[in-house]
Amino acid sequence: MTDHHPTPDFRFRVDATDGQARTGAITMPRGVVRTPAFMPVGTAATVKAMYADQVRELGADIVLGNTYHLMLRPGAERMARLGGLHHFMRWDGPILTDSGGFQVMSLSALRKLDADGVTFRSHIDGTAHRMSPERSIEIQGLLGSDIQMQLDECVRLPAPPEAIEKAMRLSLRWAERCRTAFGEQPGKAMFGIVQGGDVPDLRVASARALVDLDLKGYAIGGLAVGEPQAVMLAMIETVEPHLPAHKPRYLMGVGTPDDLLRSVERGVDMFDCVMPTRAGRHGLAYTRHGRINLRNARHAEDTRPLDEASACPAARDYSRAYLHHLVRSDEILGMMLLTWNNLAYYQDLMAGMRAAIREGRFLTFAAETRAGWERAEA
Numbered sequence: 001m002t003d004h005h006p007t008p009d010f011r012f013r014v015d016a017t018d019g020q021a022r023t024g025a026i027t028m029p030r031g032v033v034r035t036p037a038f039m040p041v042g043t044a045a046t047v048k049a050m051y052a053d054q055v056r057e058l059g060a061d062i063v064l065g066n067t068y069h070l071m072l073r074p075g076a077e078r079m080a081r082l083g084g085l086h087h088f089m090r091w092d093g094p095i096l097t098d099s100g101g102f103q104v105m106s107l108s109a110l111r112k113l114d115a116d117g118v119t120f121r122s123h124i125d126g127t128a129h130r131m132s133p134e135r136s137i138e139i140q141g142l143l144g145s146d147i148q149m150q151l152d153e154c155v156r157l158p159a160p161p162e163a164i165e166k167a168m169r170l171s172l173r174w175a176e177r178c179r180t181a182f183g184e185q186p187g188k189a190m191f192g193i194v195q196g197g198d199v200p201d202l203r204v205a206s207a208r209a210l211v212d213l214d215l216k217g218y219a220i221g222g223l224a225v226g227e228p229q230a231v232m233l234a235m236i237e238t239v240e241p242h243l244p245a246h247k248p249r250y251l252m253g254v255g256t257p258d259d260l261l262r263s264v265e266r267g268v269d270m271f272d273c274v275m276p277t278r279a280g281r282h283g284l285a286y287t288r289h290g291r292i293n294l295r296n297a298r299h300a301e302d303t304r305p306l307d308e309a310s311a312c313p314a315a316r317d318y319s320r321a322y323l324h325h326l327v328r329s330d331e332i333l334g335m336m337l338l339t340w341n342n343l344a345y346y347q348d349l350m351a352g353m354r355a356a357i358r359e360g361r362f363l364t365f366a367a368e369t370r371a372g373w374e375r376a377e378a
């Protein structure tokens with residue numbers, strides 16, 4: 001195993017490739033992130049229904065925090081006074097924070113976006129707030145974030161090309177302002193976000209302009225916003241050749257296990273998605289046999305565990321009958337066990353991909369993984 005000790009600065013290393021797929025590690029002062037990596041979402045300073053230690057034990061190296069939620073509650077300055085997000089939630093590994101723009105547009109009822117930022121009312125208490133590129137970076141700094149995202153404008157698809165272009169150009173201007181506001185913070189990184197919707201020329205223009213800013217990593221944004229998977233994959237293929245191979249690529253908001261396989265195959269290194277945690281709270285289990293809806297009556301007397309071969313107690317030690325009972329009874333333990341199972345499955349899938357890439361058998365691994373999903377009951 002190559003030495004993956006934390007380093008004083010932010011460093012990315014590709015250890016092996018298999019086609020476009022890569023495996024390696026990002027080393028930072030707070031720890032090492034093995035790639036390809038799935039980053040559990042911890043919106044309100046908690047990965048919902050999980051202890052931070054459990055998240056670490058199931059294999060996650062990094063979690064997401066949310067600028068939008070945390071600036072509203074408990075507040076960025078208050079979080080800094082309390083010692084920062086890592087101390088607050090007892091997560092000592094790296095944290096990546098989104099910039100908040102996407103959440104404003106999806107969560108806040110009243111909001112106005114202009115060339116200088118976004119004005120919005122809190123979905124919690126209706127108070128008015130203003131987020132500029134500079135304020136987003138300042139908040140992420142106050143939270144103690146290790147990887148900070150630029151403020152951007154993400155357009156839902158389908159959308160007219162003019163709207164997509166306008167948002168892409170605004171995001172580029174905001175990338176420059178965020179880079180200036182971020183300055184030089186050794187051991188930390190600010191990532192740009194490629195926009196451009198489903199318009200290849202705009203995607204290429206966005207990627208090239210961001211690469212000229214010489215950032216530490218590049219996210220592909222503006223996807224998983226309603227477009228078919230084929231369009232998402234086509235945009236990754238369009239953008240990938242224009243991103244530097246020696247820097248991490250982060251596909252935002254993605255995705256299902258199948259999305260992860262197909263995106264890693266096309267050169268993506270990092271992912272985040274609320275799917276495994278949100279699905280777990282709704283009684284859905286992701287397993288190597290496919291998705292299982294534990295609300296379904298067919299599980300009422302099924303004494304098998306979700307996956308007897310899993311190292312995760314939630315998958316191995318509890319019967320489907322019991323999980324069905326907990327879900328039907330709306331018991332808190334049902335949410336806890338299925339969230340634990342789902343995150344463990346996602347991390348096992350990423351670990352499997354990393355090993356397969358190292359051994360030059362990624363496509364075989366992907367095919368075998370998909371074949372396993374077919375075996376789930378109809």
Ligand SMILES: Nc1nc2c(CCNCC3CCCC3)c3[nH]c(NCCc4ccccc4)nc3cc2c(=O)[nH]1
Binds near residue numbers: 278
């Ligand atoms: N800055 C920025 N963020 C984006 C996000 C948020 C990523 N998770 C942030 C975490 C920080 C805290 C919360 C999340 C996205 N999420 C999605 N799709 C989610 C699709 C989805 C929706 C519901 C369930 C599953 C998937 N597309 C995204 C595009 C962008 C983007 O361009 N810019």
